[in-house]
Amino acid sequence: DSGVTQTPKHLITATGQRVTLRCSPRSGDLSVYWYQQSLDQGLQFLIQYYNGEERAKGNILERFSAQQFPDLHSELNLSSLELGDSALYFCASSVNPGRSSGNTIYFGEGSWLTVV
Amino acid sequence: DQQVKQNSPSLSVQEGRISILNCDYTNSMFDYFLWYKKYPAEGPTFLISISSIKDKNEDGRFTVFLNKSAKHLSLHIVPSQPGDSAVYFCAASRGDALNFGKGTSLLVTP
Numbered sequence: 001d002s003g004v005t006q007t008p009k010h011l012i013t014a015t016g017q018r019v020t021l022r023c024s025p026r027s028g029d030l031s032v033y034w035y036q037q038s039l040d041q042g043l044q045f046l047i048q049y050y051n052g053e054e055r056a057k058g059n060i061l062e063r064f065s066a067q068q069f070p071d072l073h074s075e076l077n078l079s080s081l082e083l084g085d086s087a088l089y090f091c092a093s094s095v096n097p098g099r100s101s102g103n104t105i106y107f108g109e110g111s112w113l114t115v116v
Numbered sequence: 117d118q119q120v121k122q123n124s125p126s127l128s129v130q131e132g133r134i135s136i137l138n139c140d141y142t143n144s145m146f147d148y149f150l151w152y153k154k155y156p157a158e159g160p161t162f163l164i165s166i167s168s169i170k171d172k173n174e175d176g177r178f179t180v181f182l183n184k185s186a187k188h189l190s191l192h193i194v195p196s197q198p199g200d201s202a203v204y205f206c207a208a209s210r211g212d213a214l215n216f217g218k219g220t221s222l223l224v225t226p
Contacts, residue, residue, distance in 0.1 A: 002159060033213055042122075042218035043160070043205060056212045090159055104150065105214060107159035 003027065004108035006091050012114045018079040021111045023091030025072055032074040033105055034066055035090040043090065049074055081115045088112055119143045120208050122217035129224050135193040137220050139206030142187065146208040151180060151191045154203045196224045
């Protein structure tokens with residue numbers, strides 16, 4: 001158990017809909033990351049937050065957004081869903097924001113999203 | 117643009133032998149490299165890491181080698197055990213979020 005909690009574990013929704021994925025980081029971790037894993041892709045970095053502020057942005061679509069709340073939990077919002085958005089979405093956390101070497105991040109078990 | 121590449125999608129090794137997983141990267145600014153292991157239906161778990169100031173880091177049966185001039189790193193598992201069967205992801209960082217390869221699926225057969 002990494003200490004990173006993600007809900008829901010599985011979600012099936014229709015195209016055009018909107019969903020919210022939730023993540024609670026490890027105790028004491030200030031940085032939260034979101035990654036997407038599709039069938040034929042590795043782990044694609046979406047976005048990072050540190051202590052409530054956006055820190056880095058990766059291959060995140062405009063239809064997707066995220067935020068980190070004062071209690072440090074984070075939510076990833078996916079809207080106008082398309083079939084191609086079906087994937088495993090991972091949240092990860094770390095203590096520091098990653099500005100120095102040695103930033104190991106710890107992953108949750110993921111949220112399976114299926115768009116039908 | 118894939119900055120971290122794992123060119124072997126799969127690898128099969130006999131129990132007790134050495135498993136060598138390879139990874140190449142393109143960004144010379146990367147200064148921290150990690151390997152993660154992932155079982156089905158679980159999140160990736162941290163395995164071992166190496167800083168760019170080193171060329172080798174060892175932890176039990178796992179050793180990571182870094183060749184900066186070739187922009188190449190490898191993970192050696194000796195001896196391989198059936199429980200090592202999983203997908204292994206290589207990751208690299210330049211002080212921000214980790215960039216992952218697509219993974220290599222390792223199968224260790226008895």
